[in-house]
Amino acid sequence: MAKKKEIADEPLEKQLWKAADKLRKNIDAAEYKHVVLGLIFLRYISVSFEDLYNKLKQEIDLGADPEDREEYKAENVFYVPAEARWSTLVANAKDPKIGKLIDEAMDAIEKDNPSLKGVLPKVFARPNLDPTSLGELVDLIGNSTLSAATNSADLLGHVFEYFLGEFALAEGKKGGQFYTPRSVVELLVNMLEPYKGRVLDPCCGSGGMFVQSEKFVEQHGRVNDISIFGQESNQTTWRLCKMNLAIRGIDASQVKWNTEGSFLNDAHRDVKVDYVIANPPFNDSDWSGDLLRSDGRWKYGVPPAGNANFAWIQHFIYHLAPAGQAGFVLAKGALTSKNSGEGEIRKNLVDAGLVDCIVNLPAKLFLNTQIPASLWFLSRSRCADGSFRERSQEILFIDARNMGHLINRRTREFSPEDIKLI
Numbered sequence: 001m002a003k004k005k006e007i008a009d010e011p012l013e014k015q016l017w018k019a020a021d022k023l024r025k026n027i028d029a030a031e032y033k034h035v036v037l038g039l040i041f042l043r044y045i046s047v048s049f050e051d052l053y054n055k056l057k058q059e060i061d062l063g064a065d066p067e068d069r070e071e072y073k074a075e076n077v078f079y080v081p082a083e084a085r086w087s088t089l090v091a092n093a094k095d096p097k098i099g100k101l102i103d104e105a106m107d108a109i110e111k112d113n114p115s116l117k118g119v120l121p122k123v124f125a126r127p128n129l130d131p132t133s134l135g136e137l138v139d140l141i142g143n144s145t146l147s148a149a150t151n152s153a154d155l156l157g158h159v160f161e162y163f164l165g166e167f168a169l170a171e172g173k174k175g176g177q178f179y180t181p182r183s184v185v186e187l188l189v190n191m192l193e194p195y196k197g198r199v200l201d202p203c204c205g206s207g208g209m210f211v212q213s214e215k216f217v218e219q220h221g222r223v224n225d226i227s228i229f230g231q232e233s234n235q236t237t238w239r240l241c242k243m244n245l246a247i248r249g250i251d252a253s254q255v256k257w258n259t260e261g262s263f264l265n266d267a268h269r270d271v272k273v274d275y276v277i278a279n280p281p282f283n284d285s286d287w288s289g290d291l292l293r294s295d296g297r298w299k300y301g302v303p304p305a306g307n308a309n310f311a312w313i314q315h316f317i318y319h320l321a322p323a324g325q326a327g328f329v330l331a332k333g334a335l336t337s338k339n340s341g342e343g344e345i346r347k348n349l350v351d352a353g354l355v356d357c358i359v360n361l362p363a364k365l366f367l368n369t370q371i372p373a374s375l376w377f378l379s380r381s382r383c384a385d386g387s388f389r390e391r392s393q394e395i396l397f398i399d400a401r402n403m404g405h406l407i408n409r410r411t412r413e414f415s416p417e418d419i420k421l422i
Contacts, residue, residue, distance in 0.1 A: 012155070013162040019140050020163075021170075023133040029170035034236075035129065036137065037163060038121040041243045042105065043141050044156040045078040046086035052077050069112060076249065078116070084108045090142055093135035099125035102134075115253065119242045157247045164206055164244065168367055169411065177368055178206045178237040180279040183404075183414035184329065184365055185212045188277055188375060190419055191357070192327040196225035197274030200319055202262040203312075204230035204255060207241035209277040214250055230255035231267045262315060263295075263308070264288050276316040276326035282371050283331050284308040300348040304340030309333075314345075316378065317354065323381040325356070332360070332372035353392040354378045359422060360399045364412040398422055 024032045052075055056066035065071060072079040082088065084105035092101055102124040110116050124134060161182075168179035189212045196217070201209045210228045217223050228250065232238040238257035245252040256267035289305035297318040303311040309330055316326040335358065337343065349355055359375035366373060382392040400422055404412040414422075 013159045016140065016159060017163060017166050020137060021166075023137050023140075025130065025133065027128060029167055031123070033163070033167040033171075034121040034123050035134070036141075037160060037167075037240065037243065038106065038123070039102075039137060039141050040156055040160050040163065041120070041247055042084075042089075042102075042109075043086060044160070044247045045109070046080055047156065048077045049080040049085070078109065078246070079112045081108045081112055086142060089138055093138045094132075095135075096131045098131050098135050098138070099129055102138075116242070116246070119239050119246075121239065160244060160247050161208075161211065164208075164240070169408075172367060172410075177234070178240060179367065180205060180208050180329070181365060181367065181411075181413060182208065182212075183419065184279070184361075184375075185209055186416075187359075187414060187419050187422060188327045188329075189213055189216050191359075191375075191377060191422070192275055192277060192325060193220075194226060194275040194277070195220055196222075198227050198229060198271070198321075199275045199277060200229045200268065200271065200273040201276070201278050202231045202266075202268070202315065202319070203278055203280045204232050204241055205237055205279070207244040207250075207252075207255070209279075210245060210250060210255075211248055213275075213277065214248060227251070228254060229268050229271055229273060231262050232257055233259055233261040235259070261287070263292060263311060266315075268319070271319060272321040272324065273319055274321055274324050276319060276324070276328065278312070278316065278326075279329040280308070280312040282309075282369055282373070283333070287311060300352065301341050301345035303345065304342060306340070307337075307342070309337075310342055310345045313349065313376070313378070317380075320378075320380050325380070326376075326378040328376055329373055330376050332374045334376075335374060349378075350395070353382055354380065355395050356382060356391075357396040357398065360397070360401050362401050362404050362412055364406070364410060365404065365414075367411065 020036050049072065052072060053066045056064040056071055069079045089102060089105060092098055095101065103122040106120040106122050110118070110120055164179055165182060185208045189209070194213045194216060199210065199213050204210065207230070210230065213226060213228070214223055217226055230241065232241055232255070235257055241255060242252050245255065254268070258265050258267060285306045287308035289303060289308065289311060293302060297314050299317070300314060301310070303309070303314065312328070316328060320326060334342070355376070356379045357377040361373045361375065363370065363372060403418045403422070404414045406412050
């Protein structure tokens with residue numbers, strides 16, 4: 001009895017995760033995440049569509065048409081064609097061909113919503129995915145989310161975000177390639193305070209920096225006051241990002257995918273932003289540095305071809321507006337390295353008064369690496385402006401190495417109290 005009460009007291013997202021993970025059976029987490037996250041996304045757009053559809057049905061006498069795609073476009077709601085609606089899928093959940101029906105539903109939604117073209121997963125008819133388990137998953141995601149809260153769309157966004165984190169943990173090292181731990185993102189965003197303006201993440205993974213920025217603005221200002229720009233070189237991760245943003249109602253039209261990445265093919269070459277928030281790959285040696293020896297971005301020194309750390313820093317600075325600020329994660333070695341001119345570049349950044357704050361992080365925060373890390377905060381405008389004193393020749397160092405708590409043997413996270421203190 002106590003056990004049942006304990007399960008009932010668990011947050012919905014944890015109950016859902018346990019049930020969905022049980023249905024995974026022998027499928028690899030890296031593959032299964034597209035199945036589950038794809039269904040959560042489909043459920044989300046169905047909820048939003050159904051709400052507006054029912055409202056339009058009540059207004060038919062006033063000239064409304066619940067099947068007019070333009071009605072949905074005007075309200076920033078994805079149109080869901082009849083064959084892709086959740087009610088259709090639930091009615092066919094026990095059909096052995098349910099996987100094929102879901103793939104066709106994803107195709108139909110992409111066809112009617114150009115902004116989702118090439119984004120949605122079509123992985124449901126794979127032979128290693130048991131149709132019975134898939135049908136149970138459809139029922140699970142449909143029933144649980146609707147009965148648990150009045151605002152199902154918000155709840156589904158929360159569930160999507162939670163599942164991204166759980167899949168990243170399940171994948172371990174590979175999970176870190178698409179997911180920055182939430183507490184690290186929260187710390188970055190709370191220190192940078194992106195109230196309004198343009199926000200760029202040129203290695204945006206599954207979009208966590210953008211989601212957290214929007215949450216921050218919701219708490220302190222107006223969401224319409226910020227616009228986001230992003231780039232991701234891994235197409236699978238880019239798809240997750242587009243879904244993650246769509247489920248939050250965040251405009252993702254300026255989040256681009258290309259295989260060459262931000263250095264060789266900068267999708268936002270002429271864009272200057274108020275904030276850069278990023279977690280670039282640590283010590284990346286495969287960044288095509290040998291092809292970019294004379295690039296115009298290297299104002300403070302040419303970064304070594306074998307390590308992209310100082311290329312990323314200068315790429316961020318290049319995109320900052322005159323009063324812009326950047327907050328990002330970097331391997332701790334970048335604080336002391338003198339290899340191939342890195343020490344000289346670092347000195348030039350300090351002499352230029354760009355480095356505002358460094359946070360020394362504890363170990364085990366990141367899923368994909370045990371390399372020690374730090375947070376860097378840069379600012380193009382650090383002079384007294386009425387609200388701040390002159391600090392252009394100062395750098396604040398924060399030692400957070402002993403903060404945070406272990407959530408398992410391999411992974412540490414910051415508590416809300418830790419974030420507030422830092």
